[in-house]
Amino acid sequence: xxxxxxxxxxxxxxxxxxxxxxxxxxxxxxxxxxxxxxxxxxxxxxxxxxxxxxxxxxxxxxxxxxxxxxxxxxxxxxxxxxxxxxxxxxxxxxxxxxxxxxxxxxxxxxxxxxxxx
Amino acid sequence: xxxxxxxxxxxxxxxxxxxxxxxxxxxxxxxxxxxxxxxxxxxxxxxxxxxxxxxxxxxxxxxxxxxxxxxxxxxxxxxxxxxxxxxxxxxxxxxxxxxxxxxxxxxxxxxxxxxxx
Numbered sequence: 001x002x003x004x005x006x007x008x009x010x011x012x013x014x015x016x017x018x019x020x021x022x023x024x025x026x027x028x029x030x031x032x033x034x035x036x037x038x039x040x041x042x043x044x045x046x047x048x049x050x051x052x053x054x055x056x057x058x059x060x061x062x063x064x065x066x067x068x069x070x071x072x073x074x075x076x077x078x079x080x081x082x083x084x085x086x087x088x089x090x091x092x093x094x095x096x097x098x099x100x101x102x103x104x105x106x107x108x109x110x111x112x113x114x115x116x117x
Numbered sequence: 118x119x120x121x122x123x124x125x126x127x128x129x130x131x132x133x134x135x136x137x138x139x140x141x142x143x144x145x146x147x148x149x150x151x152x153x154x155x156x157x158x159x160x161x162x163x164x165x166x167x168x169x170x171x172x173x174x175x176x177x178x179x180x181x182x183x184x185x186x187x188x189x190x191x192x193x194x195x196x197x198x199x200x201x202x203x204x205x206x207x208x209x210x211x212x213x214x215x216x217x218x219x220x221x222x223x224x225x226x227x228x229x230x231x232x233x234x
Contacts (some may be wrong), residue, residue, distance in 0.1 A: 004159075035222065043206065045225035091159060103212070104150060104172040105223060107159035 002027045004094050006108035010107045013082055014116050021111045023092030031094040034068065034075045035105065040088040048090075051075065082115045089113070119143070123209050127231045130199055138194040138229045142211030147189050150210045150223060153154035153178075160208060166192060199233045206230050 003026040013019045025034065036048040049059065051068050059066050063080045079086055089112050093105040122141045130136050142149050148167045152160040166186040177183070183201075186192040194205055204216040210223035 006159075007178045037225075042227070044227045045208070045210075047224070050128070050222050055157065098159075102165045102166055103221075104162040104176070105149065105152075105160070106162070107152075109159045 002029075002094060002096060004092050004108035006092055006111050008111045009109070010049075010112045010114070012114045014082050015084060017115075018047065018078060018080050019113065019115075021079075021090050021092075021113065023075045024074050025073050025075065025092070025094045027073075027094060027096065029096050029098050030099050031097045033060055033097065035093040035095065035098065036066065036075075036077050037091045037093065038088045039091060039110070045091070048077075079113075082113075084115050084117055087113060087115045096108060121209055121211050121224055123207075123226040123229050125229060126227065129234065131234050132201060133198055135195065135197045136199055136231065138196075138197045138207050138231070140149070140194070140209030140211075140226060141194045142190070142192070142209070143224055145189075146211035146213055146224070148212045148221075149186055149210075149221075150190050151184060151192070151194050152208045152210065154208060154228070155204045156205070163207075194232075199231075201233045204231055204233045211234075 014054055029048045032053045034051045038046045038048055056068050056070055065078045067076045089110045091110045092108045095105050121143055124139045148178040150165050151163040153163055154160045164184045165173040181197045184194045209226045210226045212221045213225045
C-alpha cells in the first residue's frame with residue numbers, strides 16, 4: 001500500500017530559527033514523484049517542489065531546501081532562518097506513475113508550522 | 118491567466134439536503150481532481166477526470182457522491198442526502214496531463230467549505 005507519514009503534527013519555532021519538516025513515504029513502485037505543498041491560513045495550496053524518484057540530488061531554493069533519501073524513503077524539508085510568513089500547514093505528497101495510476105496525490109496528514117516573532 | 122476557481126466558497130446546508138460544488142480548472146488543463154480535506158487532516162482523493170477517458174472514481178466514499186465534467190472544462194461535485202460527516206473543505210485541482218509519467222504538478226483552487234448541520 002502507498003502511504004505518506006508526517007509524524008510532526010505541530011512545530012513551533014521562533015523567527016530566524018531553522019526548522020526541518022519530516023516526510024516518510026511507502027510504496028513498492030520504483031517510479032514515483034514526491035511533492036511538498038504549503039497551505040497558508042487562506043487555505044489555498046501552494047506548490048513548492050516536485051522530485052522524481054530517480055533524482056536524489058538535494059535541492060535548495062532560497063531559504064528552502066529538500067533532502068531526498070531513497071534508502072530511508074524520506075523527503076525532508078528544511079526552512080532556514082524561518083520567518084513569520086512561513087507559518088502554514090505543510091503537506092508532503094506521493095504520486096505514482098505506473099500503469100493504471102491516474103496521477104492522484106497521496107497526502108500526508110500535514111505539519112502545522114508556527115513561527116513566532 | 119486565472120487560476121482554478123471554485124464556487125461557492127462556503128456552503129451551509131441541512132442534513133439530508135443535496136449540494137452541488139463547482140470547479141473551473143485552468144484553461145488548457147486536461148486533468149481535473151477533486152479532493153476532500155476534513156478538519157485537521159490531509160487531503161483525500163475523490164475523483165479524477167482526464168479528457169474523454171473514463172473517470173477514476175475510486176476515491177468516492179459512497180454512492181451519495183458523484184461528479185461530472187463537460188469536456189475539459191467545468192466540473193460539478195454533487196453530494197446527495199448530505200450527512201454531518203460530509204462536512205469538510207472540498208478542493209479541486211487541475212494539471213496539464215500529457216502523461217502521468219511526467220508528474221505535472223497540480224494547481225489547487227481555494228476550496229469550498231461545506232458545513233452540514
